[in-house]
Amino acid sequence: xxxxxxxxxxxxxxxxxxxxxxxxxxxxxxxxxxTVDGSFVTGAATAAMMIALGYNPILATLMAIVAGFIAGCMxxxxxxxxxxxxxxxxxxxxxxxxxxxxxxMGLSAENAIVKPxxxxxxxDTIFSQFQSxxxxxxxxxxxxxxxxxxxxxxxxxxxxxxxxxxxxxxLIIKFIADWFLKTEVGLAIRATGDNKRMIRSFSANTDGLIxxxxxxxxxxxxxxxxxxxxxSKFADANMGIGMIVIGLASVIIGEAIFGTKTIFRTTLAVxxxxxxxxxxxxxALRIDWLDTSDMKLITAIIVVLALVIPQLxxxxxxxxxxxxxxxxxxxxxxxxxxxxxxxx
Amino acid sequence: xxxxxGINKIFNEATPDEKVALDNINLxxxxxxFVTIIGSNGAGKSTMMNMISGALTPDFGAVTIExxxxxxxxxxxxxxxxxxxxxxxxxxxAPSMTIEENLAIAYSRNAKxxxxxxxxxxxxxxxxxxxxxxxxxxxxxxxxxxxxxxxGERQALSLLMATFTKPSxxxxxEHTAALDPSRAELITRLxxxxxxxxxxxTLMVTHNMQQAIDLGNRLIMMDKGQIIxxxxxEKKPTLTIPDLMSEFEKIRGEKMNSDRALLGS
Numbered sequence: 001x002x003x004x005x006x007x008x009x010x011x012x013x014x015x016x017x018x019x020x021x022x023x024x025x026x027x028x029x030x031x032x033x034x035t036v037d038g039s040f041v042t043g044a045a046t047a048a049m050m051i052a053l054g055y056n057p058i059l060a061t062l063m064a065i066v067a068g069f070i071a072g073c074m075x076x077x078x079x080x081x082x083x084x085x086x087x088x089x090x091x092x093x094x095x096x097x098x099x100x101x102x103x104x105m106g107l108s109a110e111n112a113i114v115k116p117x118x119x120x121x122x123x124d125t126i127f128s129q130f131q132s133x134x135x136x137x138x139x140x141x142x143x144x145x146x147x148x149x150x151x152x153x154x155x156x157x158x159x160x161x162x163x164x165x166x167x168x169x170x171l172i173i174k175f176i177a178d179w180f181l182k183t184e185v186g187l188a189i190r191a192t193g194d195n196k197r198m199i200r201s202f203s204a205n206t207d208g209l210i211x212x213x214x215x216x217x218x219x220x221x222x223x224x225x226x227x228x229x230x231x232s233k234f235a236d237a238n239m240g241i242g243m244i245v246i247g248l249a250s251v252i253i254g255e256a257i258f259g260t261k262t263i264f265r266t267t268l269a270v271x272x273x274x275x276x277x278x279x280x281x282x283x284a285l286r287i288d289w290l291d292t293s294d295m296k297l298i299t300a301i302i303v304v305l306a307l308v309i310p311q312l313x314x315x316x317x318x319x320x321x322x323x324x325x326x327x328x329x330x331x332x333x334x335x336x337x338x339x340x341x342x343x344x
Numbered sequence: 345x346x347x348x349x350g351i352n353k354i355f356n357e358a359t360p361d362e363k364v365a366l367d368n369i370n371l372x373x374x375x376x377x378f379v380t381i382i383g384s385n386g387a388g389k390s391t392m393m394n395m396i397s398g399a400l401t402p403d404f405g406a407v408t409i410e411x412x413x414x415x416x417x418x419x420x421x422x423x424x425x426x427x428x429x430x431x432x433x434x435x436x437x438a439p440s441m442t443i444e445e446n447l448a449i450a451y452s453r454n455a456k457x458x459x460x461x462x463x464x465x466x467x468x469x470x471x472x473x474x475x476x477x478x479x480x481x482x483x484x485x486x487x488x489x490x491x492x493x494x495x496g497e498r499q500a501l502s503l504l505m506a507t508f509t510k511p512s513x514x515x516x517x518e519h520t521a522a523l524d525p526s527r528a529e530l531i532t533r534l535x536x537x538x539x540x541x542x543x544x545x546t547l548m549v550t551h552n553m554q555q556a557i558d559l560g561n562r563l564i565m566m567d568k569g570q571i572i573x574x575x576x577x578e579k580k581p582t583l584t585i586p587d588l589m590s591e592f593e594k595i596r597g598e599k600m601n602s603d604r605a606l607l608g609s
Contacts, residue, residue, distance in 0.1 A: 185458065194439060198438055201506075205421075
């Protein structure tokens, strides 16, 4: 159980980068961007293709980020220049990317134009590269003996290096996001999501800012996809299905638990939300009568509940408040009546 | 400073709803002019403001700001020169951002936005001293989200944001109309103060005749897409509401549409 949860936390931290991307569009720009399902795979496909061709995994990951950025900008252009509704722009781009992703993966094969997946079984990845450095530090042995002896657990994860490296990457991205959203451009992007008319009257090009915001968001999503491909040593054309809903679930769960008082806190909440989502996922998979394929349904239910429950709670609270006021008023009236009797 | 030459605009052209919004408008503002604009609903006041700000483009005619023709310039580029306050107190600020963040956005109006910190220490001092001028105590609520402010406070903040970078033109589109009388009075007073301090070239649309008479050095009256009356700075100080009413009757040969808002209080 511990190892399974450990794996979920590792994955959750990687998916957190995608969730930060979704936060950027869904919350900051107020743009429900469905490109995510496609651009996640674009990131994975680009990185896997380049790694399979023998390129350096860091370069491959950087190219994946660029590919995601371009995909996001395209969605932005469809919406701002093509005047297409935001949801439809994202759906169109998502569908277009499905074909493009097959083509990207096809580049790794000599005898095919398209390819539905790329295995990276023995390939060099960011994680395997880091692992050789990490092993030389000898931290694994120390931590493993700690969980086995002091915590009394039977099993320990194979390595602690992966969680360490993904945590560092995700935290760096989180801090960059915090910083960026407070720069002049960042403030203008936030205002674009908040009040377009206002920010236009302060000489900001809202079209350009929307394109930039979508580009950055999908760059993060593709980054996450590239890391997941390297983590699971596999890229697949269908690995992005439902990704936007997972991103939303992470954002909503995180915000509900940790609050949104400041940007610093909100981005932290989104990261935590992504990890919590993965843990819920892992636990749900351990229930006997559930199948892996039920997970999409469960994700949808989690998002629906996360959206609906706060409304119900608010309503209930208001009802209680009103009821309390009614009782107080009744008490007052009764007192008044008694006072009247007294006089008479 | 601002020149409108032969501006024409027709809405819904060649349909049964066709409406002439602006009919050959010519207007010239010298630096420091403060012009108030009155007229009944549908007279073309707001359309004219939108022509200047770039939210609408004229069918033909030219808009010139500081000697530079801007007729085809998109709204966001033109707003480098133009400060605007809208009628809706919600329209001029970003509600989910803090007071200082809103001010930082307004502050970057003239400059290209980059990756500098929006609210730096130096700017914060400047924001503070600017807010103090409003006298509403907003300087002590720097990190409050603007959505938590009252309508009057938001409108005062909008006014400050529109003026503190000293725009070439200030456009006020019935910016006190949505406020209760005491708040409207406060905003009117602040408008006067900020325009005088910055010596800003200003155009103000109002439904309130008394306000139009009290503020500014010039007044124009619009009707059916035309400027039908223009009072210059010599005659303006002695102008009264009955004067305006009788002028209107003389020009149009009909009684002024005595809609309640037009008379004001």
